[in-house]
Amino acid sequence: MKIITHISEMQQWTKENGGHSIGLVPTMGALHEGHLSLVRAARKESGRVVASIFVNPTQFGPKEDLKNYPRPIARDRKLLDEEKVDVLFYPSAREMYPDGFQTEVRVKGLTEGLCGKFRPVHFAGMTTVVAKLFNAVLPAKAYFGAKDYQQAMVVKRMVRDLNFPVEIRMLETVRERDGLAMSSRNAYLNRMERIKAPMVNLALDYAEALIRQGLRDTDQIQTEIRGFLKPFVSKIDYIEVVHPENLMPIRRFQGTGLLAIACYIGATRLIDNRLVNQHGTKVPGTYYAKTTS
Amino acid sequence: MKIITHISEMQQWTKENGGHSIGLVPTMGALHEGHLSLVRAARKESGRVVASIFVNPTQFGPKEDLKNYPRPIARDRKLLDEEKVDVLFYPSAREMYPDGFQTEVRVKGLTEGLCGKFRPVHFAGMTTVVAKLFNAVLPAKAYFGAKDYQQAMVVKRMVRDLNFPVEIRMLETVRERDGLAMSSRNAYLNRMERIKAPMVNLALDYAEALIRQGLRDTDQIQTEIRGFLKPFVSKIDYIEVVHPENLMPIRRFQGTGLLAIACYIGATRLIDNRLVNQHGTKVPGTYYAKTTS
Numbered sequence: 001m002k003i004i005t006h007i008s009e010m011q012q013w014t015k016e017n018g019g020h021s022i023g024l025v026p027t028m029g030a031l032h033e034g035h036l037s038l039v040r041a042a043r044k045e046s047g048r049v050v051a052s053i054f055v056n057p058t059q060f061g062p063k064e065d066l067k068n069y070p071r072p073i074a075r076d077r078k079l080l081d082e083e084k085v086d087v088l089f090y091p092s093a094r095e096m097y098p099d100g101f102q103t104e105v106r107v108k109g110l111t112e113g114l115c116g117k118f119r120p121v122h123f124a125g126m127t128t129v130v131a132k133l134f135n136a137v138l139p140a141k142a143y144f145g146a147k148d149y150q151q152a153m154v155v156k157r158m159v160r161d162l163n164f165p166v167e168i169r170m171l172e173t174v175r176e177r178d179g180l181a182m183s184s185r186n187a188y189l190n191r192m193e194r195i196k197a198p199m200v201n202l203a204l205d206y207a208e209a210l211i212r213q214g215l216r217d218t219d220q221i222q223t224e225i226r227g228f229l230k231p232f233v234s235k236i237d238y239i240e241v242v243h244p245e246n247l248m249p250i251r252r253f254q255g256t257g258l259l260a261i262a263c264y265i266g267a268t269r270l271i272d273n274r275l276v277n278q279h280g281t282k283v284p285g286t287y288y289a290k291t292t293s
Numbered sequence: 294m295k296i297i298t299h300i301s302e303m304q305q306w307t308k309e310n311g312g313h314s315i316g317l318v319p320t321m322g323a324l325h326e327g328h329l330s331l332v333r334a335a336r337k338e339s340g341r342v343v344a345s346i347f348v349n350p351t352q353f354g355p356k357e358d359l360k361n362y363p364r365p366i367a368r369d370r371k372l373l374d375e376e377k378v379d380v381l382f383y384p385s386a387r388e389m390y391p392d393g394f395q396t397e398v399r400v401k402g403l404t405e406g407l408c409g410k411f412r413p414v415h416f417a418g419m420t421t422v423v424a425k426l427f428n429a430v431l432p433a434k435a436y437f438g439a440k441d442y443q444q445a446m447v448v449k450r451m452v453r454d455l456n457f458p459v460e461i462r463m464l465e466t467v468r469e470r471d472g473l474a475m476s477s478r479n480a481y482l483n484r485m486e487r488i489k490a491p492m493v494n495l496a497l498d499y500a501e502a503l504i505r506q507g508l509r510d511t512d513q514i515q516t517e518i519r520g521f522l523k524p525f526v527s528k529i530d531y532i533e534v535v536h537p538e539n540l541m542p543i544r545r546f547q548g549t550g551l552l553a554i555a556c557y558i559g560a561t562r563l564i565d566n567r568l569v570n571q572h573g574t575k576v577p578g579t580y581y582a583k584t585t586s
Contacts, residue, residue: 102403131455157393
């Protein structure tokens with residue numbers, strides 16, 4: 001596996017490998033099975049695979065966990081190498097944001113709700129760095145996990161709006177055996193918190209069951225989930241039922257909705273979500289990724 | 294000359310012509326010799342030349358001249374055809390901004406002064422559409438005129454910040470025989486206004502002469518130019534002396550400065566500028582384009 005740290009060298013590599021379609025898996029490192037499932041899909045679908053590791057400072061708020069974010073780079077390298085990634089793109093913050101940097105790519109409507117409300121600088125930082133990664137790597141496809149459903153939808157919107165010649169693939173959330181959605185941030189959880197963390201996924205099961213029983217009032221669904229989670233969480237950012245494409249809150253459940261939760265277990269912020277149809281049946285996370293691209 | 298109106302078709306054409314480097318001349322049409330000088334440079338430097346015509350609604354303010362902006366498309370087509378342009382990319386507003394469009398590319402610092410102060414939505418609209426054009430055409434080089442110096446510098450900044458693999462070429466302002474900078478908006482001038490319009494360029498001559506004589510206080514220079522222009526203009530947006538790279542106002546003239554003027558002759562807004570060094574000597578407009586790319 002080749003390791004590239006400079007943007008110009010990355011672009012040069014892409015030029016030389018121009019005949020092959022490139023699959024990009026952008027990550028912040030601290031890789032888990034979720035990331036690796038994206039890498040494997042890229043390996044299957046693309047002639048060349050580039051994974052990027054960049055803990056992007058501009059998508060963290062001033063009180064968020066930029067400093068403590070795990071950076072096990074030796075382990076990450078090994079994992080990517082084992083998956084036969086062609087290039088690890090691993091730029092420094094200075095390479096990505098040299099003096100005088102002053103450009104922002106911002107998606108508006110889709111970033112207003114859900115995590116956007118609680119992480120006001122997050123999505124603009126994310127879309128800006130993803131635009132940079134797309135221009136540095138010039139991939140044909142890029143892979144995102146459905147755990148960060150809003151992120152994937154925002155990236156899809158940016159790609160469509162700015163005409164990036166990139167296909168966005170959103171793949172299903174990979175979970176621990178007990179249902180906890182894989183996340184680099186799970187490493188922050190202490191033993192007691194780790195026992196409580198799967199309750200977020202169970203809360204989604206509960207909501208699904210309520211919908212299957214015919215409950216349609218989303219206010220009621222939220223109240224039920226809030227009660228369910230209360231004993232286990234230290235704070236709830238949101239429990240929402242939204243339209244799966246425009247991410248606007250749904251008053252009365254019909255068609256397919258996205259159930260989305262953001263809450264704290266101890267000091268660790270966890271998010272999870274599930275696409276559910278009106279029969280209360282789980283909809284695979286890739287469904288919308290396929291139909292809206 | 295091939296005429297392409299859809300983004301996907303444009304991207305397909307680029308794919309098929311991928312072996313050749315593409316030069317892009319983005320315009321709003323109503324072409325004049327300034328535009329054509331850009332097309333000729335592109336023809337000289339690039340294997341394939343794409344010119345785009347798109348009167349971008351999002352870079353006009355609510356009280357600006359979007360409706361009246363001239364659109365002599367038949368004449369423009371003929372001119373581009375004569376210059377042996379390979380493709381005219383001519384999308385509709387609906388093609389560029391379909392329902393649900395919500396993404397913005399914004400350069401911050403550089404857009405705060407000069408025209409940015411008087412046209413608050415202009416530059417974000419411009420950078421967004423240029424990012425779209427770059428992704429639609431995927432050019433190796435793109436050509437901009439020095440009359441819109443701030444625009445060219447903002448585009449250069451966006452390209453560098455977002456790592457677009459595009460080289461920005463800024464070429465010198467083309468002028469009428471009497472010195473008036475060519476502009477599609479000159480067509481708005483009535484006969485009396487047309488006689489007054491070259492005074493903007495003469496005001497730059499005057500400022501240059503003052504600097505050559507050793508005047509260094511930029512407040513004084515501005516006051517002199519204001520007095521010079523007053524009899525001819527209906528309104529002055531700004532007369533500024535700024536640093537040619539960061540566009541920040543200069544208090545005391547030294548090194549090289551950009552003299553920039555925006556004013557109204559009748560109801561028509563005209564802009565012009567000149568790079569001057571401390572000896573009061575004109576610096577070719579391409580100078581900074583070359584050294585800062």
